[in-house]
Each structure stands twice: as structure tokens, then as C-alpha cells.
Amino acid sequence: MGDFMILKLAELEEAEVRQAAGVFVEGFYDSLRVIAADAGKLARALEHALVKEQFFVALEEGRVLGIFGYSVGQKRPFRFDLAVLRRELGWLRGTLFYHLVRHELEKPLNLTKHQCYFEAVATAKEARGRGVASQLNNELVTRLGYADYFLEVVDTNVNAIRLYEKLGYVEFRRKPQRWFRKQAGFNARIYMRWMPVKDNLGG
Template sequence: MSDFVIRNLAELGDRESAQAAEIFVEGFYDSLRYFTSDRDKLARALVHALVREQFFVALEEGQVLGIFAYSAGQKRAFRFQRAELQQELGWMKGSLFYFLVRRELEKPLHLAEGQCYFEAVATAKQARGRGVASQLNHELISRLGYDDYILEVVDTNTAAVRLYERLGYVEFRRKPQRWFRKQTGFNARVYMRWMGDQAQSE
């Protein structure tokens, strides 16, 4: 596994934030393409919403190769502005995104004290299989110091489920997706909890 430089996005500039948004879109494109098939437009629409203090990135030669965001307490990793979304996606799709996606990504998680929720985990396509997500996971668990780490993955992302299992996560709940399955691209949300340092390399 390669050693990447792990940095908090708040320590970096707009260039790295734009790269992080592009990687997010690449990783979650199946759930986002309903609003537009233009990946660049999606990235431009979303970059403003990244709460940089909540995002960590893996860097190699100044290039962002992976992202790993977290929420704890009342802090979430995204904060959307409707005007920004409408500017890139148009009035109708921007408004729909604001009301549907914002509700999901900004709603309070009601985490217990000592709990941390990992989200927006994604690796650039050209860096997959190099241990980017594994190193980000290890680094954040080491740095953040919470007692309990949980994350969510969709059931159709079987590669991610296998990766998290290798990293020591165990499924504890599954929530069926009742509406817009075709648009979201999955059938259920799988919730997993880190049960100890059983990590293996990707």
C-alpha cells in the first residue's frame, strides 16, 4: 500500500476542493446523474457545499486521489445553497436537488456522544486498488479519537461493502429504499460499524 499525504481540506485551496468535488461526483454518479449527466456541471454545483473542515483528502504530488468526510455531534459534511445549485443545474433540477438531496445530507444524525459517522468516501478511478480509502480510514480513526465509527453504503456497491468488511466494519442495519430506486441506483442502504482494527490492505 502506498503512503499518501493525508490533509484536512480546510488546510488546502480551491483547486483541491474542486478536485474533491469531482471525486465525489465520480463516486456517487449513479445517484446524481438524474439531475444532469454532465459530471463537470455536477462538480461545479456541489463544490460550494463541501464543509472543508469535515473533509480529509489523500494527496499524491498535489493531486487529490481520495476523499473521506465525517460527521459528529451536530456537524455535517455538507451545507447546500439553493442559488448555487440552481445556477449550475437550472431552476427546476437545482430546486429538486436542494429539497431532496439536501434533506438527506444535512439532516441531523442524532449521534451519541463519542460516535462518528463517515460519509462521502470515494477514490479517484485511476487510484483505485492502491489503498487510498484504507489509509484514509486508518488515519481518521487514529486522528479523530472517537469511540464508535459508523458508515453507510448502498447495497449495489458490493466492492465498497467488501472493502469495509476487510477494514473491520460489520453490517448492523439495512434500510430499504422505498422511493426513486431507479433514480438513486440502489435498493437499500447498508449501515456498518467499525468493530476493531481488523484492517487489511485493499
């Protein structure tokens, strides 16, 4: 496992925030490419939407190796601006993307004050296999100190599922993807839960 700096996105420079957007696009490209095939264009379109206080990153010598977004209460890690999306993606694609993501983000998570939902988890391709996601997960659990953690992963992401299982997450729900499975690149969303013991939280 590597020894990376774990920082909030809010602590980084603009160039590093841009890298973080690129890592997100790289990690979710199979789903995002239906909007635009150009990864650089997607990163420019989404950079503004990252809520910097709701993201942590793994940083090594100025390179962003991984990102972890989280939601608590009503705070989500994304906030989209329709005008920016239209400018970067074009009027039609930008409008379509905005309404799709707004619908998703407006769904209530129904979290209690003791619960935290991890999302937008991604590791840069060149850093995979180095324990980046594991270290981010463990660091966030220690820093945030919630009693109950949730995350979502698609069924085709077998490597991520195995990783989360090793970290102690257990599947508790599976939601089939009803429409456009081929375009989305997965058949179902898997929801996993981890309730760390007190010692893991330093208490």
C-alpha cells in the same frame, strides 16, 4: 498500500478543492446523474457545499486521490446554497436537488459525543485498488480518536462492502430503497459499524 499525504480539505488550494468535488461526483455519479448527466457541471454545483473542516483527502503530487467526510454531533460535511445550485444546475433542477439533499441532511443522526459517522467516501477511478480508502479510514480513526464509527453503503457497491468488512466494519441495519430503485441504482442502504479496540487508537 500507497504512502499518500492525508490532509484536511481546509489545508488545500482552490484547485485541489475543485478536484475533491470531482472525486465526489465520480464516486456518486450513479445517484447524481438523475439531476445532471454532465459530471463537470455537477462538480461545479457541489464544490461550494463541501464543509472543508469536515473532509479529509488523500493527496499525491497535487492530485486528490480520495476523500472521506465525517459527521460528529450536529456537524455535517455539506452545507448547500440554493442560489449556487440554481445558477449551476438551472432553476428547476437546482431547486429539486436542494430540497432533496436538505431533507436528507436534516435527518438527525443521533450521535453521542463518542460516535463518528463517515460519509461521502470516494476514490478517484485511477487510484482504485491502491489502498486509498483504507489509508484514509485508518488515518481518520487515529486522528479523530472516537470510540465508535458508522458508515453507510449501498447494496450494489459490492467492492466497497468487501473493503469495509476487511477494515472491521459489520452490518447492523439495512434500509430498503422504496422508490425509484432503478434511477437510484441500488435496492437498499446498508449501515455498518466498527468499534476499534483501544490499541488501534494509540491509547
